Amino acid sequence: MNLKVTCVQFDVVAREPETNRQHLDEMLKSVENTDVIVLPETFTTGFPADPNEFAEELGGVTMEWMEKVAREKNCAVCGTIITKTGDHKCCSNSMKSGFYNSFIWMEPNWNFYVYNKRHLFTMGGEIGLNNGEERITIEYKGWRIRPFVCYDMRFPVWNRNSFKDGKFEYDLAIYTAEWPEKKSEVWNTLLKARAIENQSYIVGVNRVGIDDSNIKYKGESMVLNMKGRVVAKAEEGENMFSAELNKEELTAFRDYFTVAKDWD
Numbered sequence: 143m144n145l146k147v148t149c150v151q152f153d154v155v156a157r158e159p160e161t162n163r164q165h166l167d168e169m170l171k172s173v174e175n176t177d178v179i180v181l182p183e184t185f186t187t188g189f190p191a192d193p194n195e196f197a198e199e200l201g202g203v204t205m206e207w208m209e210k211v212a213r214e215k216n217c218a219v220c221g222t223i224i225t226k227t228g229d230h231k232c233c234s235n236s237m238k239s240g241f242y243n244s245f246i247w248m249e250p251n252w253n254f255y256v257y258n259k260r261h262l263f264t265m266g267g268e269i270g271l272n273n274g275e276e277r278i279t280i281e282y283k284g285w286r287i288r289p290f291v292c293y294d295m296r297f298p299v300w301n302r303n304s305f306k307d308g309k310f311e312y313d314l315a316i317y318t319a320e321w322p323e324k325k326s327e328v329w330n331t332l333l334k335a336r337a338i339e340n341q342s343y344i345v346g347v348n349r350v351g352i353d354d355s356n357i358k359y360k361g362e363s364m365v366l367n368m369k370g371r372v373v374a375k376a377e378e379g380e381n382m383f384s385a386e387l388n389k390e391e392l393t394a395f396r397d398y399f400t401v402a403k404d405w406d
Contacts, residue, residue, distance in 0.1 A: 181221030
């Protein structure tokens with residue numbers, strides 16, 4: 143069973159959520175027959191953004207927009223936004239009161255999941271937010287999907303897959319990011335490493351352009367297979383591309399190369 147993933151690499155306008163949503167509406171007009179649309183980290187505001195000014199309640203205007211796109215395209219839509227919440231439990235994820243950089247997975251008819259970024263990039267100005275405390279696994283069209291956000295990728299223990307009772311914890315990891323061009327070699331290296339060590343497909347979606355702090359982003363969004371090989375990659379600048387992930391090939395490789403049985 144295949145999963146078609148569409149990656150959207152675009153130039154996020156700092157602190158202008160409505161401008162970014164309208165721009166994405168134009169970009170997404172041509173998308174059809176896909177299963178998942180993946181957007182960059184903080185795709186409405188850029189990174190970082192003052193949570194006191196830009197945080198949205200869960201179910202707010204950007205999540206309403208995501209659900210509209212999900213319904214129109216009959217697929218899941220995901221990316222991160224800054225959220226604010228009181229103490230509650232949502233989609234198997236407990237959230238303390240405060241601000242988060244939240245990965246939102248939105249399906250039609252308001253079936254959604256929330257993963258809160260665990261590793262905040264404080265040295266890059268990501269302050270005033272709570273660290274997420276829980277990983278989640280999304281069951282979707284026969285795939286087990288694990289979301290992560292940008293800086294999370296540097297911490298292999300947090301990204302670690304597992305194999306128990308003949309079942310892998312996840313089949314696909316999605317990294318939504320705002321990863322600067324000057325660290326491009328690290329981006330490419332870690333995406334490949336995460337695929338190989340976890341025997342998983344990897345989707346990494348990054349922004350392009352120059353932000354309001356004069357930091358340049360190259361993009362290099364890509365999809366890698368469980369062997370760490372690139373199966374699809376963005377062109378330079380703003381663009382979209384799609385890739386078919388093949389579950390049978392993933393299972394065959396895992397059955398052939400049974401390293402998971404020897405994982406710690």
